[in-house]
Amino acid sequence: MFSLEHLTSFVAVAEELHFGRAAARLTMTQPPLSRRIQALEHEVGVELLERSRRTVRLTPAGRVFLADARRILELSEQAALSARRVPGGEVGTVTLGFTAATAYSYLETVLAAVRDRLPHVDLVLREMVSSAQRAALLAGDLDLGLVRPPMGGPGLATAPLAREPLVAALPADHRLARRGTDPDVRDFDGEPFVMYSPAEARYFYEVLSRAFRDARVTPRYVQHLAQVHTILTLVRSGHGVSLVPAAATRLGLTGVVLRPVTGVGEEPVELEMAWRATNDNPALAALVDLLRSAAAAG
Amino acid sequence: MFSLEHLTSFVAVAEELHFGRAAARLTMTQPPLSRRIQALEHEVGVELLERSRRTVRLTPAGRVFLADARRILELSEQAALSARRVPGGEVGTVTLGFTAATAYSYLETVLAAVRDRLPHVDLVLREMVSSAQRAALLAGDLDLGLVRPPMGGPGLATAPLAREPLVAALPADHRLARRGTDPDVRDFDGEPFVMYSPAEARYFYEVLSRAFRDARVTPRYVQHLAQVHTILTLVRSGHGVSLVPAAATRLGLTGVVLRPVTGVGEEPVELEMAWRATNDNPALAALVDLLRSAAAAG
DNA sequence: GGCGGTTACGTAAGGCGTAAGAATT
DNA sequence: AATTCTTACGCCTTACGTAACCGCC
Numbered sequence: 272m273f274s275l276e277h278l279t280s281f282v283a284v285a286e287e288l289h290f291g292r293a294a295a296r297l298t299m300t301q302p303p304l305s306r307r308i309q310a311l312e313h314e315v316g317v318e319l320l321e322r323s324r325r326t327v328r329l330t331p332a333g334r335v336f337l338a339d340a341r342r343i344l345e346l347s348e349q350a351a352l353s354a355r356r357v358p359g360g361e362v363g364t365v366t367l368g369f370t371a372a373t374a375y376s377y378l379e380t381v382l383a384a385v386r387d388r389l390p391h392v393d394l395v396l397r398e399m400v401s402s403a404q405r406a407a408l409l410a411g412d413l414d415l416g417l418v419r420p421p422m423g424g425p426g427l428a429t430a431p432l433a434r435e436p437l438v439a440a441l442p443a444d445h446r447l448a449r450r451g452t453d454p455d456v457r458d459f460d461g462e463p464f465v466m467y468s469p470a471e472a473r474y475f476y477e478v479l480s481r482a483f484r485d486a487r488v489t490p491r492y493v494q495h496l497a498q499v500h501t502i503l504t505l506v507r508s509g510h511g512v513s514l515v516p517a518a519a520t521r522l523g524l525t526g527v528v529l530r531p532v533t534g535v536g537e538e539p540v541e542l543e544m545a546w547r548a549t550n551d552n553p554a555l556a557a558l559v560d561l562l563r564s565a566a567a568a569g
Numbered sequence: 570m571f572s573l574e575h576l577t578s579f580v581a582v583a584e585e586l587h588f589g590r591a592a593a594r595l596t597m598t599q600p601p602l603s604r605r606i607q608a609l610e611h612e613v614g615v616e617l618l619e620r621s622r623r624t625v626r627l628t629p630a631g632r633v634f635l636a637d638a639r640r641i642l643e644l645s646e647q648a649a650l651s652a653r654r655v656p657g658g659e660v661g662t663v664t665l666g667f668t669a670a671t672a673y674s675y676l677e678t679v680l681a682a683v684r685d686r687l688p689h690v691d692l693v694l695r696e697m698v699s700s701a702q703r704a705a706l707l708a709g710d711l712d713l714g715l716v717r718p719p720m721g722g723p724g725l726a727t728a729p730l731a732r733e734p735l736v737a738a739l740p741a742d743h744r745l746a747r748r749g750t751d752p753d754v755r756d757f758d759g760e761p762f763v764m765y766s767p768a769e770a771r772y773f774y775e776v777l778s779r780a781f782r783d784a785r786v787t788p789r790y791v792q793h794l795a796q797v798h799t800i801l802t803l804v805r806s807g808h809g810v811s812l813v814p815a816a817a818t819r820l821g822l823t824g825v826v827l828r829p830v831t832g833v834g835e836e837p838v839e840l841e842m843a844w845r846a847t848n849d850n851p852a853l854a855a856l857v858d859l860l861r862s863a864a865a866a867g
Numbered sequence: 868g869g870c871g872g873t874t875a876c877g878t879a880a881g882g883c884g885t886a887a888g889a890a891t892t
Numbered sequence: 893a894a895t896t897c898t899t900a901c902g903c904c905t906t907a908c909g910t911a912a913c914c915g916c917c
Contacts, residue, residue, distance in 0.1 A: 272645065274572050290872065303908055305873060315649045317656060322872065325917065331851050332655035334662075339648030343641055347570065350637030351613045357630035358615060364632075553629050588897060601883055603898060620897065623891060 275347060277311040278340040280304055281319065285337045288327045356391070360557025366395040368404040368416035372499050376518030377417060377433055377542050381562065388561055392554045400471070408547050414555045415546045419474035422545040429545045430559065432566050434538035437482075438520070438529045440465075440506045440513040447512065448528040456486045456534035463511035464490030471497035475540075479514055482535040503527050516540045573645060575609040576638040578602055579617065583635045586625045654689065658855025664693040666702040666714035670797050674816030675715060675731055675840050679860065686859055690852045698769070706845050712853045713844045717772035720843040727843045728857065730864050732836035735780075736818070738763075738804045738811040739826045745810065746826040754784045754832035761809035762788030769795035773838075777812055780833040801825050814838045 283293040284304070294301035312319050319333035329337065356362040369378050378396075385394055399407060401422070407413035409426055416422070422429050441448040447458055467475040483490065493511045496502050500522060502513050507526040517540075520529050544562060546555060581591040582602070592599035610617050617631035627635065654660040667676050676694075683692055697705060699720070705711035707724055714720070720727050739746040745756055765773040781788065791809045794800050798820060800811050805824040815838075818827050842860060844853060 272573055272577075273649070274574070275570055276572070279570075291870090300909055301871085302873075302875095302910085306907080309873090316653045319652070323916090325871075325915095327872090330655075331661055331849065332652045335655050335660055336648060336652040339644065339651060343644050343648065346637065346641050346644065350634060350641065351571070353637060354617070354630045354634040355614045357628075357633050362633055363629055551629070589895095598884055599896085600885085600898075604882080607898090621891085623896075625897085 273311050273314045275344065277307055277314070278344055280307045281311055282337065282340050282344065284308060284320065284327065285329055285333065288329075290327065353391070358553050360392070360553040360555070360560075361389065362391040363552060363554030363557075364393045364395060365414045365552065365554050365558050366397060366412070368397050368399045368407060368413045368418075370401060370404075370417065370419070371398060372516065372518075373417045373542065374398065375521045376435070376516065380433075380565070381417070384561055384565055385558065389554070389557060392558065401474075404545070408545060411547065411550070414550060414552050415544055415558060418543060418545050420541050420543050422543060426548055427545050428548045429543045430563055430566070432542045432544050432562060435540045435542070436517045436538050437478075437514045437532060437535050437540060438517050439532040440503055440515050440519070441528045441530065442506055442509045442512070443526050443528055444509075445512065445528070448530070453531045453533060456482060456532060457488050459483070459490045459512065459514075460488040462490050463493045465494050465496065465502045465505045465511045465513040466490075466492040467502070468495040468497045475516075478539050482514075482539065486534050500524070571609050571612045573642065575605055575612070576642055578605045579609055580635065580638050580642065582606060582618065582625065583627055583631065586627075588625065651689070656851050658690070658851040658853070658858075659687065660689040661850060661852030661855075662691040662693060663712045663850065663852050663856050664695060664710070666695050666697045666705060666711045666716075668699060668702075668715065668717070669696060670814065670816075671715045671840065672696065673819045674733070674814065678731075678863070679715070682859055682863055683856065687852070687855055690856065699772075702843070706843060709845065709848070712848060712850050713842055713856060716841060716843050718839050718841050720841060724846055725843050726846045727841045728861055728864070730840045730842050730860060733838045733840070734815045734836050735776075735812045735830060735833050735838060736815050736827045737830040738801055738813050738817070739828065740804055740807045740810070741824055741826055742807075743810065743826070746828070751829045751831060754780060754830060755786050757781075757788045757810065757812075758786040760788050761791045763792050763794065763800050763803045763809045763811040764788075764790040765800070766793040766795045773814075776837050780812075780837060784832050798822070 280293070280297060283296050284290060287293040287296065290301045290304055290308075294304040297304065308320065315336065317332045317336075318330050319336055321328045321330050353362050367381070382394065385392055397407075397413065399413075399416075401416075401418045404413060404416035404418055405422065405424070405427070408416055417432070420429070439447065439454045441454070447454045467479060469476040491511075494505055496505065499515050499519050502515060503519065503522065503524050505511065506513050507524065514532065514535065515529070517529075544559065546559065578591070578595060581594050582588060585591040585594065588599045588602055588606075592602040595602065606618065613630075613634060615630045615634075616628050617634055619626045619628050651660050665679070680692065683690055695705075695711065697711075697714075699714075699716045702711060702714035702716055703720065703722070703725070706714055715730070718727070737745065737752045739752070745752045765777060767774040789809075792803055794803070797813050797817050800813060801817065801820065801822050803809065804811050805822065812830065812833065813827070815827075842857065844857065
């Protein structure tokens with residue numbers, strides 16, 4: 272196999288079309304350069320240059336090989352540069368877990384941040400429920416997860432990412448939707464209510480339960496569901512009202528009115544990121560730093 | 570700069586995750602392999618492997634570098650293979666000139682033949698009138714031209730490519746178009762006729778002139794034009810009738826009827842290829858051979 | 868004759884293998 | 893104690909530079 276020195280030598284000669292000048296450019300004398308090119312030609316198995324005493328010209332094979340040689344040399348330089356940038360986290364891959372609910376909210380923020388600030392970091396996206404994310408993080412199948420609290424635990428580190436308000440989800444023809452003022456949590460007392468599932472959507476179940484307890488209201492739960500978009504579908508068809516994270520606005524579902532709601536606290540819904548404490552992926556560290564400062568900046 | 574041997578060594582170790590086995594695979598002992606990897610890491614400027622006495626693991630930087638290393642090695646092999654195939658003409662570039670008229674006829678045949686039989690030959694297409702092609706062929710700006718005869722001359726070689734019939738081009742409501750039988754050249758006697766330009770389309774002008782002379786008919790020339798599609802446009806608007814190469818059918822122009830015509834010879838329109846006799850482009854030689862045998866096969 | 872490439876030859880260095888070393892299970 | 897990577901050392905091959913050589917404007 273030829274070496275990269277052979278290739279740089281060949282490119283120099285091909286560009287200068289003059290062994291002497293090429294040798295000077297390579298800071299060597301020309302006899303060894305001649306030998307190198309001969310060796311390269313022997314190795315490749317084809318004449319690359321046509322020497323006619325006074326002039327040097329590329330053969331057709333030489334032209335083809337020159338293009339490849341340039342690409343190989345460029346790739347080689349890039350390879351070293353890329354590798355050097357890995358420990359700083361600028362280059363690499365992060366496997367990111369997210370739940371269905373984050374897909375249309377904070378995930379966009381993460382993607383935009385990575386595109387702008389860590390353009391050489393590849394994100395591999397995996398939609399997974401929170402429990403599966405915990406296992407995958409610990410197993411090393413996932414680098415980072417976008418999850419609802421609480422996600423602490425042995426071996427896992429977490430950091431808050433964002434808080435968001437709850438909004439009331441009302442059928443378009445509901446009296447609270449038609450009323451001029453925004454609904455209050457107390458308006459839901461005794462109201463048919465599409466509730467989160469305590470098992471599969473424990474976080475939202477607890478946030479809402481606490482809000483109702485604090486306000487001393489008791490909606491009438493008509494269904495328990497895990498996913499925001501399913502809840503909204505039932506609200507639309509008039510089975511009841513609900514409270515969903517504000518990001519649900521981005522779903523753009525028609526037939527459901529989403530309105531600010533008072534009495535449930537400012538921004539009760541929390542989102543955090545979680546990762547294995549011993550994960551040594553530098554790109555993960557860089558991404559965690561990036562998201563941490565983005566969260567701090569608001 | 571690291572060498573390709575460094576890369577093969579690294580790939581072997583990265584795949585085996587064991588210096589001893591990797592060394593065996595490279596048919597060497599492991600001490601020099603260790604040194605090579607150390608030198609490579611020093612060169613790249615980053616730790617690629619994590620040696621923990623009992624196990625060898627890739628670092629994140631190592632994973633990134635491994636992908637690049639594999640690509641570089643593959644490219645290097647391919648480069649040699651490609652270059653070796655150039656003298657046989659299997660790999661390379663042919664700059665091909667063609668006239669507007671061949672664009673919708675024989676050019677397609679050439680493109681299909683190259684795609685099927687010389688898939689690694691790149692074609693660079695240039696539309697040029699015949700005189701410009703002659704100059705470009707001699708100047709080395711063109712490797713091969715698709716031209717009308719006669720294109721011989723000092724330094725140029727030619728070979729016939731194809732013959733094709735002439736068809737009558739008639740306005741849709743013309744009496745010859747409505748008649749049950751195909752027109753004969755004698756039907757054009759005294760008929761308003763859209764003729765080729767003797768200067769810019771000399772070949773067609775002469776083919777038609779000879780056909781008319783042989784049949785002793787004298788159409789009434791109403792226009793002289795260079796390009797088939799312009800002629801057809803005038804025919805469509807009723808300025809006259811014309812005779813065009815059968816390939817014009819592929820233009821799919823509506824409002825013009827193209828019908829077989831008798832009395833003008835079987836396939837009077839010839840197409841040939843021309844190239845500079847001293848052109849040493851092996852891909853050109855391969856293409857000429859290919860087209861020659863395709864023409865012989867019909 | 869001189870420019871521009873190749874061949875010949877002596878020398879220096881880089882890299883191999885063998886052997887010894889160190890650390891971990 | 894055994895395994896496995898690293899360091900030490902002697903030798904050989906590879907490849908440089910200098911010098912001589914050859915062929916064509």
